[in-house]
Every structure is written in structure tokens, then in C-alpha cells.
Amino acid sequence: MNLPFLGGLKLRARLTLSVALLSTFAILSVTMSGLSITRRTLGRQIDATLRAEAEGLKDLVERILAEREANVRSWSEDTILRGALLFDTFDKSDTVLEGLAKNHTSISGFVLFDEQGRAVSASSKELLKGYQGHEREVREMEWYRAALEGRFTADALGREKDPVFGKRVLPLAAPVKSPASGARIGVLLAAYDWSQVRDVVKASMQRAQERAQESFALEVRREDGTVLFNSRPPDVEPPAAPVSQEAINGTDVRDVGDGWRFVATLDAREAYAPLVEAALMALGMMGFFLALVIVGAWWLARGIARPISALSEAVTHVLEEGDLSHHVEVNSRDEVGELAHAFSRMMEQLRQTTVGLQQGTRVLTGAVAELSKAAEHQERNLSRQAAAIQETQVTAQEIQQTSKMAEERSRAVLQVTERAEEVGRLGEETLGASIEGLQELHEKVGRLAGTILMLGNRTQQIGEIAQTVKDLADQSNMLALNAAIEAVRSGEHGKGFGVVAREIRALADQSIESTDRVRELLDDIGKSIQDTVKMTEKGQQQMQGGLAQIKASGESLRELTSIVKDNAGAARQIAVAVSQQNAGITQIFTAVSDLSSLMEETMQGVQSTTRATSTLREAAERMESVARTYRA
Known part of the structure; x- marks a missing residue:
């Protein structure tokens, strides 16, 4: 270390x-x-024990509640209780409820109510008196409303004592129905003594005392965390750092405790006390x-x-005196003795090495001098070659840029040529469509001129008809005049005929006037038709001239399109040639760049050789100095 x-x-x-x-x-x-x-093993054992106790309490309470609910439903179907509600025989029902209370000590009492919430029978007179006169409060209680709906509830179970029973009870109520019609006729209340839970957990508490777990406690809680039961005495403070496990009452067995949590707790210090002792x-x-x-x-x-100190003294003597003939004596056969023997052999080899080193340093010094001269000459030659290659690389790079610019310009010319070719083709198609439209318009103008001429002929015919009408009106006027003369001659008998003659004469005058106006209109229409015919003929002639000019322009446009196509083909060939040229120049530039990279690597190698030669010269000088330090 x-x-x-x-x-x-x-x-x-x-x-x-x-x-x-x-x-x-x-x-x-x-x-x-x-x-x-x-600790982990003990923790798992503690968790398993607490979980088993919580699960055991959950199973016991669940089974008790399920049995009590089944019992209440069974008791509510008792014939005597039904008869008491139907026929007011409450003495018999009191006897039945008193007997049930004696046989089931876990039930604190039984009370029978009618549909209005009035207590009519009970297992004791005190219970009957406690509920009498409180019909409204009974109807508002949770257990009573749940019984009317045919279900059980534990909402009435609280932390305080029940004022009627004088203790904490769990009210279990079931509807009493008529045996004949099945209609609800009352409610049976069975108050489960909640203090019985302490008897249920007594075995678990006994096992905890055997395990020396004085802080062990079991709790029953609602889903919202309200504590319904706690085995810990009220005067005992809960542990500051508890270890707990819980079991949740599921819905596999339906009872009023569905959703309750059964918690087993233990003080962590007490639980891990054996671990602290260990x-x-x-x-x-x-x-x-x-x-x-x-x-x-x-x-x-x-x-x-001790032997290493002896070896240290021998090394110090060699370093201070430079004497390699010193020997170390260590009387030991262990690893330290082997180290001393190896040190003696090392000293002998060091003496031989020193002699060889002194001879080799002289030869190495001469070789290093010759190697330095050769490396300097090679570095000068490579420097000139590197400069030439660098100039070639710059020239190749400029040629590559010029070729790339030419390739871009040829591509732009090719794009413009292709656009001109496309525009020429579209113009040729548009001109052809224009020529076809003008020819069709020329034909329509010819047909219009014929129609106008036919209209002029029809106008002349209408004039002739109008002249005929005028002649008929003149004749009618003459006949009317003659008729008027004859009517005057006839005297009184010709007055009516004279009136008709005047009307005919008036109509004839109107016909003459209308015919004159029609004649004038027909003359105007005829002049307009003649002018229109002249203008149509002149426009037709101008259209023929324009059509000839457009056809000539179409021929010129076709020739221009052909020239653009030829130019496009030439531009494509130029673009292909420029692309091939650019590819070749790129290959040349790549080759020159590779050659430049190789030259740089060669220069680096020569420089490394020069540095190595310098280092070798310094090493030779140090070796020569070291060789002169020791004497053999």
C-alpha cells in the first residue's frame, strides 16, 4: 500500500x-x-411476521363480520318477528330477541323497528326505552337507511360509545319482510360488541410477548385512515420509528369491512435490538x-x-565511492537472502557492463556524428522537393478552380439552351394554334357576309310587301270615300254604313302612315347592311393578309427552333467534355495532394530522425559520463 x-x-x-x-x-x-x-434477513423476518399477523387479523375479522351479517339476515326471517310486526304480538318477539342475546354474547342487544323507525321490541327493556320517542333520529341513521336499501354499512361505527348501548358497537341491520307479499314491514338491529375484537387479537398479542416484542400493536383503519381499533393502551405513546405491515380487506368476501386496512406495527428499535447486540x-x-x-x-x-538496511548501506557505499567491488554478507535463506545473493551477482554484472559501456560509448559517439551529417543533407534535399511539390499543388488547385468554374458556366449555358428550346417549341405550338384559329375566324367572317347579303335581300322583299300594303290602304281609302258618299245619299238608312266607312278610312290612313315609317326604316337598314358588307369584305381582305404574315412568321420560328436544337446539342457535348476535363483535373489535384501529404510525412520522419540523432548524441554523452563514474 x-x-x-x-x-x-x-x-x-x-x-x-x-x-x-x-x-x-x-x-x-x-x-x-x-x-x-x-439486518436484511432480520428485516424480512420482521416484515413477514407483521404481514402474517395483519393477514390473520384481517381473516378473523372478515370471517366474523360475514358470519354476523349472515346471522342478522337469518334472524330477520324469523317467523315470530314477522308475526309480531304484522299482528302486534311483541311479547313473543321480546322473548325471541332476549334468547338470541343470551345465545350470542358477541351481540350487545337486538332491537326491532317498524317501517316508521319506531322501536316495537328489544332484547331488554332498557334498549326499548332508549329508542322510543326517537323515530326521526332512527330514520336518519346510516345503518337504518342502509337496511332499507337491503345492505349493511359500518359508517355508524365511531370512536365514541353508543349512547343507547353504552359501549362501542357495530350496528348491523337487515329488513324484515312479509312472508306473504315480500314487502318490507320493519328493520331488525343487531349491535355487534366492538370490544370483542380485543379477544380476537389476544392470541396475536400473546405471540408478540413470547417474541419479547412489547411495542407490538394491531390496528383496524378505514380507507380514509380513521382508526377503528388499536390494541395499544391509550396511555402508551406510539413508537417514534415504527415498522409496519398492512393487509387490506378485499371484496372476495362481501362484508361491511370491505376496504378496511389491518395494520401490524412494531418499534424499530425493539425489532432490531438483537442486531445492535450482535x-x-x-x-x-x-x-x-x-x-x-x-x-x-x-x-x-x-x-x-534488518537485511534490507544492510543492502541499503552497501548501495550507499557504491554511490558515494563508485567502488563496484564491495560485497554484501547476509546470513539468511529466505527471500531477503536471495535478494542479497542477487545483489552480489548484479554488482558483478554491473562491473562487466561498465567496462563494455566505456568501450561502446566511444564507438557510438563516432557513429552519431556521421548519422547527424547524413540527416542534415537529406533534410536539405527534401526541403527543396517539398517546396517544388507545394508550388505544383497550388497550380493544380488554380487549374481545378478554373475547370470547376467552366463546368458551372457550361451547365448554366446548357440550362438556358434547354429553356430556349422549350420556349421555341411552345411558341411553335402556340403559332400553329393561332393560325388554325384565324383560318376558322376567316371562314366565320365569310359565312357572316353571306348572311348579311341574305338579310339585305330579305329587307328588299319586306319593302315590296310594305308597298303592297300601302296600295291596299289607298284602295281602302277610296272605297271608304265612296261608301261615305253612298251613305249620304241613302239618308237615315245609310248613317250606320257611314260610321263604318269613316272607321275604315281612318284605318287606311293609319296603315299608310305605318307603311311610310316601315319604308323609311327598311331604307336605313338597307344602307347599314351595305356598309356592313363593305366593312366585312375589307376585314376579310386584311385577315387574309395577316394570315399570310403569320404563316411567314411561323416558318421563321420553326427555323429558329431548329437552330436552338442544334445549339442545345452542341452545348450538351461541351458540358460533357468540360465534366470529363474537371474529373481528370480533380484526379491530378488528388494525386498532387497525396504526394504533398507523403512529402510532409517524409519531412516529419526526417525531422524525427534528426531529433532522435540529437537525443542519441545526448544519451551517448550521458553514457560516457556515467561510464567514467564507476571503476571496476
Whole structure:
């Protein structure tokens, strides 16, 4: 063991202290490991014991509560109790309830209520008087409402004594039903004496006393932590550091205690008292063994240190005098004696080595001088080669950058060419579609001109019809005039005919006026049609000229598209050539870079050789100085 605070001590003290520390550490480790294992084992045993006690209490209470609930249901079906509620024969029911109380000592008393909560029968007159006149309070009690719903509850169990029974009781109530109709006619209350739980835990407390566990206690708690039972006396303080285990009343067996927690507690100091006694005994034994170890270590260190002191004196003489002929005499056959014999052989070999070393240092000095000159010459040559390779690397890097720029520009030209080719193709397609649309428009304009001419002919026909209508109106006017003359001639008999003649004449005048207006309109329409025909013919001629120009532009665009395609092919070939050129230049640059790296490694190797030569020169000088120190 090499500890900093032991550096100033002699070997004897260091050996003694080291053995003592190692022994202390070993004994402490074994002791602490044993105590830790013992504590874990004892802890598991304590937890298992507490868990078993909690589980046992849980099973006992669960079984008792389940039996009492079954008994209450059975008692509520008694024929006499039903008859008492139906026919008011409460003397018989009192006798039955009194007998049940005598036969079941765990029940503090029985009370029979009707549906209004009125106490009608009980196992004792005191109980009957205690509940009479308190019908409202009875109907509001938890056990009574639970009985009306056909279930049991433990909500009425508290820490205080029941005012009627004078003790802590667990009210168990069941509905009494009519045997004929099955309707509820009353409630039977059986008050379980909660102090009976102490009799249940008596066996567990006896076992704890046999184990010398005076602080052992059992508790029954609700789900919310309310303590329903505690075996510890009220005047005894609970332990400050308890060890506890609990068992929870499940729902596999239905009873009013479902969800209750049964807790077994024990004071940790009392539980682990055997462990404390074992630790004290282990510490005492450890002190005794440690004293024996220190005495044995001192005796052993004394036997080892004496021969080593003799060897130390011999080494000091060699170092101070430089005399390698000194001998060490140690009369021992153990490892120290073997060390002394080995030291004598080492001195003999050191004498021989010193002679050889003095001869070899002279040869080594000459070889180192020649090696230094050769390394300096090689370093100068490699420096010139490295400078040339570095210039070549810079030139190759510039060529690589230029080639990369040319490759990027060729790719950009290729992209622009491909875009121009695409635009030309789209323009050619658009121009073809425009030519087709203009031709179709030309055809539609021709058909429109024909339709307008036909409309002019129809207008002339309408004019002729209007002229005919005008002629008919003139004739009608003449006939009306003649009819009026004849009516005047006829006198009174021709008055009606004269009225008709005037109306016909008025209609004829209106027809003439309308015909004149239609004639004027037809003349205007005819002039407009003629102007439209002229404009249509002129537009058709201009459209034909524009169509010819567009066709000529289409031919020019097709020629331009062909030229762009040729340029795109050439640009692709240029891009491929530039990419191949760039790849070749990249390979050249990589080769030059590798060559530069190899040259740097070679330079480093030469520099390392130079440094090694310098180091070797210094070592040769030190060896020569050391060889002159000793004499054989």
C-alpha cells in the first residue's frame, strides 16, 4: 500500500501500519457485510411476521363480520318477528330477541323497528326505552337507511360509545319482510360488541410477548385512515420509528369491512435490538483481532527491515565511492537472502557492463556524428522537393478552380439552351394554334357576309310587301270615300254604313302612315347592311393578309427552333467534355495532394530522425559520463 502520509516513515513502521490498516479494512468489510446481511434477513423476518399477523387479523375479522351479517339476515326471517310486526304480538318477539342475546354474547342487544323507525321490541327493556320517542333520529341513521336499501354499512361505527348501548358497537341491520307479499314491514338491529375484537387479537398479542416484542400493536383503519381499533393502551405513546405491515380487506368476501386496512406495527428499535447486540459483540472481537494483527505485523516488519538496511548501506557505499567491488554478507535463506545473493551477482554484472559501456560509448559517439551529417543533407534535399511539390499543388488547385468554374458556366449555358428550346417549341405550338384559329375566324367572317347579303335581300322583299300594303290602304281609302258618299245619299238608312266607312278610312290612313315609317326604316337598314358588307369584305381582305404574315412568321420560328436544337446539342457535348476535363483535373489535384501529404510525412520522419540523432548524441554523452563514474 502506497499512501502519501506514509512517505516519511521507516519501512518497519510503514509495514506495521499498512498491515494494520489492511486488516482493519478487511475485518470492517466482513463485519459490515455480515451485519448488513443480518439486518436484511432480520428485516424480512420482521416484515413477514407483521404481514402474517395483519393477514390473520384481517381473516378473523372478515370471517366474523360475514358470519354476523349472515346471522342478522337469518334472524330477520324469523317467523315470530314477522308475526309480531304484522299482528302486534311483541311479547313473543321480546322473548325471541332476549334468547338470541343470551345465545350470542358477541351481540350487545337486538332491537326491532317498524317501517316508521319506531322501536316495537328489544332484547331488554332498557334498549326499548332508549329508542322510543326517537323515530326521526332512527330514520336518519346510516345503518337504518342502509337496511332499507337491503345492505349493511359500518359508517355508524365511531370512536365514541353508543349512547343507547353504552359501549362501542357495530350496528348491523337487515329488513324484515312479509312472508306473504315480500314487502318490507320493519328493520331488525343487531349491535355487534366492538370490544370483542380485543379477544380476537389476544392470541396475536400473546405471540408478540413470547417474541419479547412489547411495542407490538394491531390496528383496524378505514380507507380514509380513521382508526377503528388499536390494541395499544391509550396511555402508551406510539413508537417514534415504527415498522409496519398492512393487509387490506378485499371484496372476495362481501362484508361491511370491505376496504378496511389491518395494520401490524412494531418499534424499530425493539425489532432490531438483537442486531445492535450482535454489532457490539462484533466490534469487541474486531478490536481484539486488530491488536493481535499489529503485534504480528511489527515482528514481521522487524525481520524484513534488518537485511534490507544492510543492502541499503552497501548501495550507499557504491554511490558515494563508485567502488563496484564491495560485497554484501547476509546470513539468511529466505527471500531477503536471495535478494542479497542477487545483489552480489548484479554488482558483478554491473562491473562487466561498465567496462563494455566505456568501450561502446566511444564507438557510438563516432557513429552519431556521421548519422547527424547524413540527416542534415537529406533534410536539405527534401526541403527543396517539398517546396517544388507545394508550388505544383497550388497550380493544380488554380487549374481545378478554373475547370470547376467552366463546368458551372457550361451547365448554366446548357440550362438556358434547354429553356430556349422549350420556349421555341411552345411558341411553335402556340403559332400553329393561332393560325388554325384565324383560318376558322376567316371562314366565320365569310359565312357572316353571306348572311348579311341574305338579310339585305330579305329587307328588299319586306319593302315590296310594305308597298303592297300601302296600295291596299289607298284602295281602302277610296272605297271608304265612296261608301261615305253612298251613305249620304241613302239618308237615315245609310248613317250606320257611314260610321263604318269613316272607321275604315281612318284605318287606311293609319296603315299608310305605318307603311311610310316601315319604308323609311327598311331604307336605313338597307344602307347599314351595305356598309356592313363593305366593312366585312375589307376585314376579310386584311385577315387574309395577316394570315399570310403569320404563316411567314411561323416558318421563321420553326427555323429558329431548329437552330436552338442544334445549339442545345452542341452545348450538351461541351458540358460533357468540360465534366470529363474537371474529373481528370480533380484526379491530378488528388494525386498532387497525396504526394504533398507523403512529402510532409517524409519531412516529419526526417525531422524525427534528426531529433532522435540529437537525443542519441545526448544519451551517448550521458553514457560516457556515467561510464567514467564507476571503476571496476
